[in-house]
Amino acid sequence: MIDFDCYNVSYEQTGYFSKLVTDYLNHSSSLSEFYSYQPSLEGIKASIESRQSFDTPRDLLVEVLAEQYQGLEQSQRLQGNISLLSKKNTFTVTTAHQPNIFTGPLYFIYKILHAVKLADYLTKELPENNYVPVYYMGSEDADLDELGQINLAGQPLMWQTKQTGAVGRMLVDKQFMQLIDAIEGQIGVLENGPSLVQLFRTTYTLGKTIQQATLELVNSLFAEYGVVVLIPDNAKLKSAYHSVVKKELVERFSHELVSETIAALKDHYKVQTAGRELNLFYLLGQSRIRIELEKDNYLIKELGISFTQTEILTELENYPERFSANVILRGGFQETVLPNIAFIGGGGELAYWMELKKVFEAAEIPYPVLVLRNSFLIMKQSQYDKLGKLGFELPSIFNNAFDLLNQLVKRESASNWDISDEMKAISVLYKKLQEKAATIDSTLNEHVISLEIKSAKKLAELEKKILRSERNKFVASKRQIAAIKEDLFPKNSLQERRYNFSDYYGRMGKEFMQLVYQASPALEMQFTIIVIK
Numbered sequence: 001m002i003d004f005d006c007y008n009v010s011y012e013q014t015g016y017f018s019k020l021v022t023d024y025l026n027h028s029s030s031l032s033e034f035y036s037y038q039p040s041l042e043g044i045k046a047s048i049e050s051r052q053s054f055d056t057p058r059d060l061l062v063e064v065l066a067e068q069y070q071g072l073e074q075s076q077r078l079q080g081n082i083s084l085l086s087k088k089n090t091f092t093v094t095t096a097h098q099p100n101i102f103t104g105p106l107y108f109i110y111k112i113l114h115a116v117k118l119a120d121y122l123t124k125e126l127p128e129n130n131y132v133p134v135y136y137m138g139s140e141d142a143d144l145d146e147l148g149q150i151n152l153a154g155q156p157l158m159w160q161t162k163q164t165g166a167v168g169r170m171l172v173d174k175q176f177m178q179l180i181d182a183i184e185g186q187i188g189v190l191e192n193g194p195s196l197v198q199l200f201r202t203t204y205t206l207g208k209t210i211q212q213a214t215l216e217l218v219n220s221l222f223a224e225y226g227v228v229v230l231i232p233d234n235a236k237l238k239s240a241y242h243s244v245v246k247k248e249l250v251e252r253f254s255h256e257l258v259s260e261t262i263a264a265l266k267d268h269y270k271v272q273t274a275g276r277e278l279n280l281f282y283l284l285g286q287s288r289i290r291i292e293l294e295k296d297n298y299l300i301k302e303l304g305i306s307f308t309q310t311e312i313l314t315e316l317e318n319y320p321e322r323f324s325a326n327v328i329l330r331g332g333f334q335e336t337v338l339p340n341i342a343f344i345g346g347g348g349e350l351a352y353w354m355e356l357k358k359v360f361e362a363a364e365i366p367y368p369v370l371v372l373r374n375s376f377l378i379m380k381q382s383q384y385d386k387l388g389k390l391g392f393e394l395p396s397i398f399n400n401a402f403d404l405l406n407q408l409v410k411r412e413s414a415s416n417w418d419i420s421d422e423m424k425a426i427s428v429l430y431k432k433l434q435e436k437a438a439t440i441d442s443t444l445n446e447h448v449i450s451l452e453i454k455s456a457k458k459l460a461e462l463e464k465k466i467l468r469s470e471r472n473k474f475v476a477s478k479r480q481i482a483a484i485k486e487d488l489f490p491k492n493s494l495q496e497r498r499y500n501f502s503d504y505y506g507r508m509g510k511e512f513m514q515l516v517y518q519a520s521p522a523l524e525m526q527f528t529i530i531v532i533k
Helices: 019-025 041-052 058-068 076-084 107-125 174-187 193-203 210-221 235-239 242-251 253-265 309-318 327-337 347-353 357-363 381-389 394-398 401-412 420-440 444-471 475-488 502-508 510-519
Strands: 004-009 090-097 130-137 149-152 155-158 228-230 280-284 287-290 292-294 297-300 305-307 323-325 340-345 369-372 376-380 527-532
Touching (some): 004 394, 004 510, 019 347, 019 369, 041 340, 041 369, 058 076, 058 228, 058 235, 076 130, 076 228, 090 107, 090 327, 107 130, 130 210, 149 502, 155 174, 174 193, 174 502, 193 502, 210 228, 235 327, 242 253, 242 280, 242 309, 242 327, 253 327, 253 357, 297 309, 305 309, 323 327, 327 340, 340 347, 347 369, 376 381, 381 394, 381 527, 394 401, 394 475, 401 475, 502 510, 510 527
Parallel strands (some): 090 130, 340 369, 376 527
Antiparallel strands (some): 280 287, 280 323, 292 297
């Protein structure tokens, strides 16, 4: 097993997360009305109690999963977890994500392993119930620009396909196979690179849908952890959400409720999504088109289709799979078909879930505990040692390279360039001038204040010039800081948002997954720095 150390810092310290997220983690009273339970063991208990009174379609869920996994190799733990879902004392810990090609950004892996870790933690802490980790696939998303690319070894790889519509329903084509060749060129020389490329070639085969390939890939990567993958693009599952879709078609209830919540949120936080008057899409073949309402007609303009209310309700009755929830109603669908007690999501996901509490209440669907997904910074021991030699403690690595160099220069410079004492003395001088001027003419006070402001600006400019000259004496340190920052924060972003797991898996194999699992907090919700020895 890989030897490593873990260090935790608060999400607030990193500077990479929104005020809404940090306020949520700090239990700010300004957010308390927008969610149901605290992200704690007590909150989980309350969520379980709420879920027990809801009639989850467990038999239907198990039936659909049996169909989805038919013909696939299933680990013993996975088989056990699917079987457990039929029991009333089994609950799920769910994370959701679109079927990004080759899993997309690193946090795809982090989210799923967090679900595993939390389920295992609850099994120990609340053993009277069973807990199953679930990856809920957002396969109806149509944003190919986001889902159809990965960054590998710092190089972007794009799927150049002409297909459009729901990405999950798209087919692996020749252009996709070319991507696997490109990946092989990047990681084929790594110890575990050939086996990972072979896994890609086995799961992504010509003519297979992306959602099916993603199911197979995730099943292979997480076999030992018993992760259940659910593809919700399914007529049987959607029939269980029939009443809510009908309510939306007839009453358009969600938009007004979300608008009310946004009005209450926007004074303090950035609004995540406003939704639309009708928060449904029409899904036919690979096309996913917004349903628009004009007078009494429901229009699917791109297909030239129009329904009256009676006709569209008949369509819903006969073809529930043709109706696709957008972001406002998607969470309700997830919580209807799964016996879910906790939802693990990123900062953006938690933000829009907080806009949906009234929607859940109106649809009479239990609202889960919201858990911020784990985030990691992976660094080598040599980088950690370099930071120490440069005089930096770990939390400071989240500062930008310019600020880090300034800190080092101020600390290490042999020159007595600091002029803070002089600036304080000048401030005292101007206060005396104000007092003297006031005894002569009170109108002179504003003039003295103006002179002080101008003087302070000039001195600040002088300090910057002095500091710039000092920085030139630390060229080697500047290069070292820049190199570390670019590796740990590519394009000034977090690794997890820029890198794909293939770089790490190619070097470490399955031990990479085990490392992340071991380093994963369950409910602590702190940013974790992993130092690989």
